[in-house]
Amino acid sequence: MVFQRVVLGLTALFTLASGANANTACENHSNRMQAGALYALLCNGNCLARVERVDIGKHALRQNDALVHLSRGRRYQFLYKPQNPVASNSLVVVQVKRLETSLGSEKPVPVELRRDAVRFACVGRNRSASVEAWPPEGVSGHAAPKIGYTSYDRFHRYGFTNADDMTLLRKFHVRYFNGQSCVSTLDPVRRTQFLFHDHMNYPSRPFAFAARLGLYVNEANAQQLDAIKRYERLRVILTNYQQAASSQGCFEFSVRTGPATAGIDLGLRDLERASRLPTFDTTARWSFDVK
C-alpha cells in the first residue's frame, strides 16, 4: 500500500514536472509580451528582450534601453505570441537559416528537422492525443535527422520524394486538431509552408501526380534558390501553440549561434493562418547580425 502511494506520488510529480517544462518560459512571461512581437530570453530570470528593427531588414535585441546584437557561440531562447490567432490550436513552422563567415556552397546544405511535442494531435478518433518530440529532447542539432535540400524541397512542393527520405518526412509530419477539425500538415497549402524558397509556387494535385510519373516539371524561382545557397545551416522546427493553455498561445524555440556565425535569419509561418489565406505570404521574418 505504502509502495503504491510512493509510486503514484512519484508518477504525479514526474507528470507535473514534465508538463511544467513544456512551456515554462512562455507561461512565466506571456503576460508581459506583446502579441505579434518576437522576444528573446537572455537569462534565467527576468531578462526578456524584445526584438526590434535597427536597419532595413536587420534586427537586434532591446536590453535595458540598449540595442544588442546576437553573440557567437551562444544559445538563444525566443518567445512569440501570435497576433489575432485564427484558430485555437495551430502548428508553426520556424525556419532558422545560419550564415557563416565563409562564402557559401554550390548547392544548398541539408535541412535539419525537429518537431516539438504536440498535445492536440489526431490519432484515430482521439483529438487530443500526445505526440512526442521528434527527435527526442536532448538530441543535438548535429545529430538531428537531416534531409538533402532538393529532396526536402521536392517533398514539400510536389508531395513526394525518394522512398528513403519520404519515410523520414512522413514521421516528421503530423495530423492535429485545430479547434474545429483534424487537419494534416500534408495538405498542399500547409505542406508548402515548409518550403524555404518560392513557397507560393506549387502544382495542383493532378500536376503533382503527373510530376511523380515524370511527365511534368514545375520550375521554382532560381534566384531565390541561389539565396538559399549562402546559408551554412538550415533548420526547420515545427512547434505549436494552444490559445486556451496557460501560455496564452505563446510558443518558444531555441537557436544556437556557432563560433563562425555571421548572421541568423528567422522565418515563422503559422499553418492555420496560412491555410486561411492561401494566396498571401504570411511569413514573419527577422534577420540578425551576429557579432
Place this chain on the structure above:
Amino acid sequence: MSNEEPKPVIPGAGNNNWANEVGWALNRLQVIFRYWTMPPDALSLRGMSPEEGVSARALALIVIVALTFAIRGEADSTTNGAMLTLLAGGLAAAISVVMNQVSSVLGPTNRDHLLISTYASTILVMLIVLVCQTFLIDLNWYQDFEDLVGAILGDKRFVAAPAILGVVVTYVVLLVKARFWDGNELDLQSVLWAFAIVASSGVLVFFVAFVRNDVFRWLISQLRPA
C-alpha cells in the same frame, strides 16, 4: 517512265507514325484488359496471335518499369536509374517465376494468361498506391487507416497502407469485372486463386516501395566481379 527502283515501305513510317504508335499501344492495353480476368481458364489464348501476346506483355513490363520509378519517387532520377531498372527487372522476374509455379498447378496452357493478368494487377496496385500518396494522403479517413495499419506494422504503414488499399480495390474491381463484364462463373477456388495473385502483386509493390536504396546498392556491389 522512270528506271528508279521502288523504295522499300517501312511499316508505320509516314505522317501518321505517332497515331500508329498510339493505336498499337491502345490495342495492346485492350489485350491486357481482356486477359485481366478470372478464373485463369476463362479465356483461351487461341484468339490472340503470338505476336499480340508477346507485345502486350512487353508493354505491361514497360509500364511496370515506369511505375517502379514513380513509386520510388525517382521518375526523373539519373543517379539511381540503373538501380531502379534492375529493381523493376527483378520484379518482373519474380512475377514470372511465381506464375510459372502457379501455372504448373493450374495447367501449363494458362501461363501466358496468368502472366498478363498478374502484370495487369501489379500495374493497378502500383497506380492505386500513387493515387493514395498524391490525392488521399491528407484525408482523415485515409490517415485513420494508416494509423490502424501502423498499430501492427509501425513505420512500415506509410507504404503498407496504400499497398493494402491497392490490393483490396484491385481485387474487388477484378471480381466485378470477371463476373459482370466478362460474365464468367466464379467458384471458390478461382476466387481464392485470384486473391492470391492480386495479394502477391501487393507484396511485390510493398517491397518495391519499402526497401531502402542502400540495400540495392549493397546487392549491386555483391553482383560485381571482384
